[in-house]
Amino acid sequence: MRQAGRYLPEYRAIRQKVDFLTLCKTPELAAEVTLQPVDILGVDAAILFADILLPLEAMGAELQFVKGDGPTFPSPVRTREDIARLREPNVDETLGYVFDAMRLVRRELDGRVPVLGFGGTPWTLAAYLVEGGGSKHFEHLLAWSYGDPEGLSVLLDRVADVSIAYLLGQIAAGAQALQLFDTWGGLLDLDRWRIVALPPLRKIVDALKGKVPLIYYINGGTHLLPALAELPVDVLSVDWRLPLSEVRRRLGDGAPKILQGNLDPAALLAPIPEIERRTAAVIEQGRGGGHIVNLGHGILPMVPVENAKAFVEAVKRTAI
Amino acid sequence: MRQAGRYLPEYRAIRQKVDFLTLCKTPELAAEVTLQPVDILGVDAAILFADILLPLEAMGAELQFVKGDGPTFPSPVRTREDIARLREPNVDETLGYVFDAMRLVRRELDGRVPVLGFGGTPWTLAAYLVEGGGSKHFEHLLAWSYGDPEGLSVLLDRVADVSIAYLLGQIAAGAQALQLFDTWGGLLDLDRWRIVALPPLRKIVDALKGKVPLIYYINGGTHLLPALAELPVDVLSVDWRLPLSEVRRRLGDGAPKILQGNLDPAALLAPIPEIERRTAAVIEQGRGGGHIVNLGHGILPMVPVENAKAFVEAVKRTAI
Numbered sequence: 001m002r003q004a005g006r007y008l009p010e011y012r013a014i015r016q017k018v019d020f021l022t023l024c025k026t027p028e029l030a031a032e033v034t035l036q037p038v039d040i041l042g043v044d045a046a047i048l049f050a051d052i053l054l055p056l057e058a059m060g061a062e063l064q065f066v067k068g069d070g071p072t073f074p075s076p077v078r079t080r081e082d083i084a085r086l087r088e089p090n091v092d093e094t095l096g097y098v099f100d101a102m103r104l105v106r107r108e109l110d111g112r113v114p115v116l117g118f119g120g121t122p123w124t125l126a127a128y129l130v131e132g133g134g135s136k137h138f139e140h141l142l143a144w145s146y147g148d149p150e151g152l153s154v155l156l157d158r159v160a161d162v163s164i165a166y167l168l169g170q171i172a173a174g175a176q177a178l179q180l181f182d183t184w185g186g187l188l189d190l191d192r193w194r195i196v197a198l199p200p201l202r203k204i205v206d207a208l209k210g211k212v213p214l215i216y217y218i219n220g221g222t223h224l225l226p227a228l229a230e231l232p233v234d235v236l237s238v239d240w241r242l243p244l245s246e247v248r249r250r251l252g253d254g255a256p257k258i259l260q261g262n263l264d265p266a267a268l269l270a271p272i273p274e275i276e277r278r279t280a281a282v283i284e285q286g287r288g289g290g291h292i293v294n295l296g297h298g299i300l301p302m303v304p305v306e307n308a309k310a311f312v313e314a315v316k317r318t319a320i
Numbered sequence: 321m322r323q324a325g326r327y328l329p330e331y332r333a334i335r336q337k338v339d340f341l342t343l344c345k346t347p348e349l350a351a352e353v354t355l356q357p358v359d360i361l362g363v364d365a366a367i368l369f370a371d372i373l374l375p376l377e378a379m380g381a382e383l384q385f386v387k388g389d390g391p392t393f394p395s396p397v398r399t400r401e402d403i404a405r406l407r408e409p410n411v412d413e414t415l416g417y418v419f420d421a422m423r424l425v426r427r428e429l430d431g432r433v434p435v436l437g438f439g440g441t442p443w444t445l446a447a448y449l450v451e452g453g454g455s456k457h458f459e460h461l462l463a464w465s466y467g468d469p470e471g472l473s474v475l476l477d478r479v480a481d482v483s484i485a486y487l488l489g490q491i492a493a494g495a496q497a498l499q500l501f502d503t504w505g506g507l508l509d510l511d512r513w514r515i516v517a518l519p520p521l522r523k524i525v526d527a528l529k530g531k532v533p534l535i536y537y538i539n540g541g542t543h544l545l546p547a548l549a550e551l552p553v554d555v556l557s558v559d560w561r562l563p564l565s566e567v568r569r570r571l572g573d574g575a576p577k578i579l580q581g582n583l584d585p586a587a588l589l590a591p592i593p594e595i596e597r598r599t600a601a602v603i604e605q606g607r608g609g610g611h612i613v614n615l616g617h618g619i620l621p622m623v624p625v626e627n628a629k630a631f632v633e634a635v636k637r638t639a640i
Binding site: 134138240242 | 454467591
């Protein structure tokens with residue numbers, strides 16, 4: 001999960017000076033906020049500060065971050081004609097600022113901890129691009145998926161191609177592992193996820209496989225575990241809704257063997273002894289295979305910094 | 321699910337004349353829009369037009385419906401002091417308009433189809449009341465649930481008491497079945513759902529048990545099925561994420577035996593032959609026990625009326 005954010009005074013101080021997109025596009029600042037959680041929380045890895053939607057902007061889709069509303073695409077992509085207007089970007093020219101930030105982070109860290117890059121899955125990226133931003137029901141996306149699934153698959157495939165170039169660029173710039181975020185995959189039932197969302201995701205996984213460790217994150221997707229058991233990624237990252245022991249049981253002998261997660265992000269709003277107790281429980285439930293201790297979703301803006309620290313310290317004290 | 325809504329021109333015509341709360345509080349109009357889907361779609365039951373949040377307004381919480389933003393509580397309830405300021409309403413005085421609408425609907429229908437009443441579960445009602453409206457993460461609600469679970473349980477218990485009086489009032493006015501909506505129960509993992517959300521829900525279920533058939537609806541809650549198998553309601557209504565055959569398998573020999581659902585609401589955005597194919601699949605998956613065919617969540621505003629009709633007709637043609 002992104003580690004920097006509004007819960008950190010040091011992050012808010014920078015955001016008072018620049019807007020969100022400027023922060024993403026200024027390598028020195030993106031590198032600075034990437035390093036903040038490493039220094040402040042003592043986490044075992046850095047996660048590059050960026051936004052999953054940047055490659056869509058590189059494809060020519062106008063992207064805005066309106067205060068309070070989150071990301072907005074004023075001209076959503078909803079037809080094959082809209083797809084035809086998207087560009088096939090040269091990622092070094094259009095997303096070079098991300099690679100520059102990655103190189104700066106690697107240099108600053110100097111081997112202290114590894115750095116993770118990341119991107120969104122094609123389905124999740126398309127969710128925002130088709131809908132025009134975040135949404136409760138993603139009606140336009142789902143209408144397209146039912147009404148003209150072949151048309152939508154053209155979009156998903158093009159997003160997959162750009163994502164591959166973008167993620168390879170992150171690796172070239174120094175990313176030591178990659179996370180793929182599937183925030184909205186859980187909107188689909190298992191059959192539809194396999195048919196609609198999986199092919200473009202597989203294209204990315206197959207293109208990156210073996211280059212660096214791949215982590216796939218799903219939110220609200222416990223019903224998708226039978227398909228995820230077959231996904232050839234190195235790490236499966238899950239939300240807090242099922243204990244890791246149960247996730248492992250449902251995956252059976254399938255890949256992936258390493259789980260990441262899954263403390264409820266809201267648990268960091270609890271008193272510190274409760275955070276410690278719940279962290280110990282997550283570690284206990286994670287036994288039986290590889291486990292990267294993490295939250296089950298992004299860190300919430302209301303979380304006190306000392307609570308986030310208490311989580312990291314509890315992990316370090318408890319884990320072997 | 322609520323059957324009337326923005327997808328119906330007849331509903332939009334009324335909403336152009338009155339705002340949402342006025343519609344809820346004017347029995348003649350609420351009865352009129354309740355009957356629209358019965359006449360237009362030919363459904364087998366009517367569902368009273370109301371809003372789950374009305375009992376919270378009756379408790380003294382100011383409730384607004386701001387266009388585009390959905391429900392808003394300008395003064396959210398976040399502390400024990402806030403709870404103490406809530407009223408114990410006389411439901412006949414404060415929510416009599418709902419009972420009046422129910423009586424009008426019964427009279428108009430004259431036995432043609434039965435009428436369902438409904439309410440929200442205490443956890444879901446509290447979600448809006450604590451957060452101050454809809455939310456992506458419900459941080460304030462979850463913070464309270466971790467930081468002072470006893471305090472939150474006082475609120476949930478008071479909401480349960482008002483809900484019981486309100487639902488008994490609906491029965492007295494003629495409701496022939498009741499649905500309880502747990503839209504946000506799926507935010508909680510299984511253990512926390514049992515500890516936090518279940519006790520006030522059980523209080524309602526126990527108070528209403530045996531009076532009319534009780535339907536419990538959960539959204540995004542496939543991970544809660546082990547607990548739902550023990551819930552003594554008559555019907556379990558689920559979203560579209562798992563096929564009903566799999567839901568039934570996971571419930572095992574537990575109650576409830578009758579399932580309701582679960583066509584993906586977005587499937588009504590598909591071409592009609594695809595709607596018919598998917599409706600037949602839902603009916604097929606529902607075999608092996610009682611089944612009330614329904615959508616897996618509320619009907620979406622973009623759905624063409626003829627598609628909603630095609631769904632109802634496909635059910636009537638296919639079901640035994």
